[in-house]
Amino acid sequence: MEPMESRPRCYVASPLGFSEAGRHWYREVYLPALRQFVEPVDPWALISDAEVAQAASNGEEQRMARTIGERNREALQSCELLVAFLDGQEVDAGTAAEVGFGAAYGLRCFGLRSDYRQSGEPGATINLQVEAFIAMSGGRIVRSLEELLDELRRAVDRTPDPAVSA
Numbered sequence: 001m002e003p004m005e006s007r008p009r010c011y012v013a014s015p016l017g018f019s020e021a022g023r024h025w026y027r028e029v030y031l032p033a034l035r036q037f038v039e040p041v042d043p044w045a046l047i048s049d050a051e052v053a054q055a056a057s058n059g060e061e062q063r064m065a066r067t068i069g070e071r072n073r074e075a076l077q078s079c080e081l082l083v084a085f086l087d088g089q090e091v092d093a094g095t096a097a098e099v100g101f102g103a104a105y106g107l108r109c110f111g112l113r114s115d116y117r118q119s120g121e122p123g124a125t126i127n128l129q130v131e132a133f134i135a136m137s138g139g140r141i142v143r144s145l146e147e148l149l150d151e152l153r154r155a156v157d158r159t160p161d162p163a164v165s166a
Contacts, residue, residue, distance in 0.1 A: 008039065086112060110152065112144075
């Protein structure tokens with residue numbers, strides 16, 4: 001296995017930190033799986049519960065919201081890749097914004113959508129603009145964590161996708 005320092009930094013966009021079940025899967029399954037190929041940059045770890053509580057007790061929620069946004073922007077700009085968790089009836093608004101910013105900034109973006117419900121406009125798996133940004137970046141949307149790991153392995157190894165080169 002390669003040393004962590006030689007792996008590309010990968011921003012992990014998701015709403016998974018908002019729920020207990022999501023946090024568990026994120027910490028115990030998702031991040032460890034991603035670490036096989038990339039150095040995950042976890043936006044949920046960029047701010048502490050104590051900082052949020054302190055801001056709330058001081059009536060500084062707006063300042064804290066801007067601080068969180070700034071830290072996430074800095075983290076995005078420190079990465080080469082982005083993975084986005086896209087499950088749900090609609091793509092999470094923050095995740096969609098991170099994909100758009102990442103794609104515009106030049107990150108190669110990948111999406112994981114294991115949710116079988118229709119979410120996007122006709123002809124699109126999810127919101128057509130989010131899907132277009134992912135495709136524009138050179139990435140793609142996949143249906144399983146295993147497929148996402150295959151995509152990351154190819155991106156890190158710089159090997160062509162067999163579906164594209166066939």
